[in-house]
Amino acid sequence: MQINSVLGPIDTKELGSVLMHEHVVCCDWSMRMAFRDKWFEYDKVVEIAVAQLKKAKEQYGITTVVDGTAVNLGRDIELIREVSEKSGVHMIASTGMYFNEEPYLMGKPIEYVTDLMLEECEKGIEGTGILPGIIKSATDVYGVTELNENLIYMASEIQKKTKLPVFAHSCSYKETGIQQLNEFERNGVDLSRVIIGHSGDSNDINYLEALLKRGCYIGMDRFGDDAKNSLENRVNTIYELCQRGWIHKMVLSHDFSAYIDWADHSWQKTKTADWLNLDVDYTYVHRRAIPLLLDKGLKQSDIDILIKDNPRNFFEGR
Ligand SMILES: [Zn+2]
Numbered sequence: 143m144q145i146n147s148v149l150g151p152i153d154t155k156e157l158g159s160v161l162m163h164e165h166v167v168c169c170d171w172s173m174r175m176a177f178r179d180k181w182f183e184y185d186k187v188v189e190i191a192v193a194q195l196k197k198a199k200e201q202y203g204i205t206t207v208v209d210g211t212a213v214n215l216g217r218d219i220e221l222i223r224e225v226s227e228k229s230g231v232h233m234i235a236s237t238g239m240y241f242n243e244e245p246y247l248m249g250k251p252i253e254y255v256t257d258l259m260l261e262e263c264e265k266g267i268e269g270t271g272i273l274p275g276i277i278k279s280a281t282d283v284y285g286v287t288e289l290n291e292n293l294i295y296m297a298s299e300i301q302k303k304t305k306l307p308v309f310a311h312s313c314s315y316k317e318t319g320i321q322q323l324n325e326f327e328r329n330g331v332d333l334s335r336v337i338i339g340h341s342g343d344s345n346d347i348n349y350l351e352a353l354l355k356r357g358c359y360i361g362m363d364r365f366g367d368d369a370k371n372s373l374e375n376r377v378n379t380i381y382e383l384c385q386r387g388w389i390h391k392m393v394l395s396h397d398f399s400a401y402i403d404w405a406d407h408s409w410q411k412t413k414t415a416d417w418l419n420l421d422v423d424y425t426y427v428h429r430r431a432i433p434l435l436l437d438k439g440l441k442q443s444d445i446d447i448l449i450k451d452n453p454r455n456f457f458e459g460r
Pocket of ligand 1 (some may be wrong): 163165398
């Protein structure tokens, strides 16, 4: 089956080892425009991202990265394409919006924004001809607000019309995944086409199984973010869910960005860091988490299910 990468259609057989939720860049376009090189340097960001992805490919065999950058997270489609070309890593781009209560969305008919997204799914993003391969949806600590309900409706309409699958950012400590699945179901979306992302922040087996029993996939996808959940807990929870028969419904990733301007990150810090030798980068799952899963008793064939088979099945709608 063919799906959309940023360099054109690829067969799902070619996906190989997949990181299901990462970013090349999350960086505010207004700040980029206002402060230029002080906030963001295009060529240097490309250099860093290409080097980090080449390392992931050459040392750990990672062949595909899904970029989860929604339109209002600073998606830069030309940059993603250039990084994919230069690194040799397949990249899948996202359409859709993050959960932010954006003033420019308030009071706007959701059909208006939905039509803009559908157009980029048909004709390409920003006139490039690059088609998105996945839909980003997001609900966070504020839950399903009036705007968020509309944004989930938009993601649902795009899903039904394009048949693209959905990655839904969730806030696991608020257990928003259940509400998100309720909304998608109400809107007529087949829940097997949905990943409830960031579920790996939770170790609550009851909550995670309540999601899985609805037929969705769950994203165990913030490896390296110890503030949200430790490596050991993340590994133990995956192992426990494998023991309970859910191995075919989990996908792994980091939610890493080569450059992100959030919180205490800054361009100066990123640029001057030892960015090819970070502890947390696109290789942490393979370097740190997989050895622990194998120690616990998973086999290499189980790891292949998590890293290769599940992403492929998800894209193929199986
Ligand atoms: Zn993300």
